[in-house]
Amino acid sequence: MRIGILGNGSMAEALGGQWAKAGHELFVGGRSVERAREVGDRLGVRGGSLQDAAAFGEVVLLAVPAEAAVATVRALELGNSTLIDCTNAITHPGITLAVDAMAETISRYAGQARVVKAFNLAADSVWRRAPLSGQPLGVPICGDDQHALDQVAQLVRDLGCEPVHAGSLERARLLEATAAFAIGIWFGGGDTRGLFPPKDEAF
Template sequence: MRIGTLGNGEMAEALGRHWVRAGHQVMIGGRDPGRAATVAARIGATGGSMQDASKYGKVVLLALPAEVAVGVLTGLDLAPGTTLVDCTNAFDHGDFTLAVPAMAESISQAVPHVRVVKAFNLAADTVWRDAPQLFDGAPLGVPICADDPAAADLVGRFVRDLGYLPVPAGSLARARLLEATAALAVGIWVTGGDVRALFPPRAAAFGTTPPTT
């Protein structure tokens, strides 16, 4: 499958490397096509401008700083039905509060003709670069929020390409919860806490009769 990335930073390189290894064709897109080409050469991809990457295939990874993401997207000509994978986080790095309360929804409103999927926002690029890893003996779960089931399933395939497990997390309206979770988790990590200790196993949380979905 052909995947374009909007951005040529660490997230685009980390995820793109694994997708190339899985047999996908990847184009790294950047405002500086020369830099994008350099990153692409390191992972066996091709490089180009962001406009080139936005038209490269039916899947586009949005790997730009959150503060410029919407502006860049509205200046591109994304094809209707494109699956746009949003891995951005918009929070204040001073106190780890949300700078934008619903980043994925804002993106969807800016480009309503594409299928926005929120994924890959809960971990740093190093987690994706070093994939697959086991954490307490189990592979990482990657929450996915989307309104389009087919788009969510497609992104689940990309998660599995890294050796991790896709975790359906509901509609795109729930992506704001993922974004808030990222802000909360990073704030805890930087003070030396461990967020894994915050959540009991499902059975312990709900008793012997977990709620149905």
């Protein structure tokens, strides 16, 4: 796939690095073209402006800070690309959602782009180490377009992880709330892995 990456921070480099290794074509874009090119050089791909990255990608990863996400999307021509939102708008202390669901808000300004929420439940360090040992990490994805969901599911598998179809884009608000809930537990020293029973005993 041709993947445009909006942003040149830790999530952009972590996910982009894995997808580059998997053989995808990447273009890293940033407000600072120089920095985007530096990240691109480290990944062995091209770098340039945000609009260059948006125009390049049939799939576009939105990996800018949550507070800049809407403004970034509004400023770009995204066409009918698949737009992956991995942002979390979370306030500290208390670890609560700062705004309404980011993915739904972004979709209102994304034109014909098909928004999919994914990759928001783990930090960049997790994606850099993927695939993890043991059982494949499940990655929830929410969206309304089946082709876009299929594209993102493949990108999840390319990390050695397992896509978990979690419903429509409307359900992204639950996924974002889950991130806030889980991050609060992690900051408190807890481990979320023990919170849920096996599937056949859940209900």
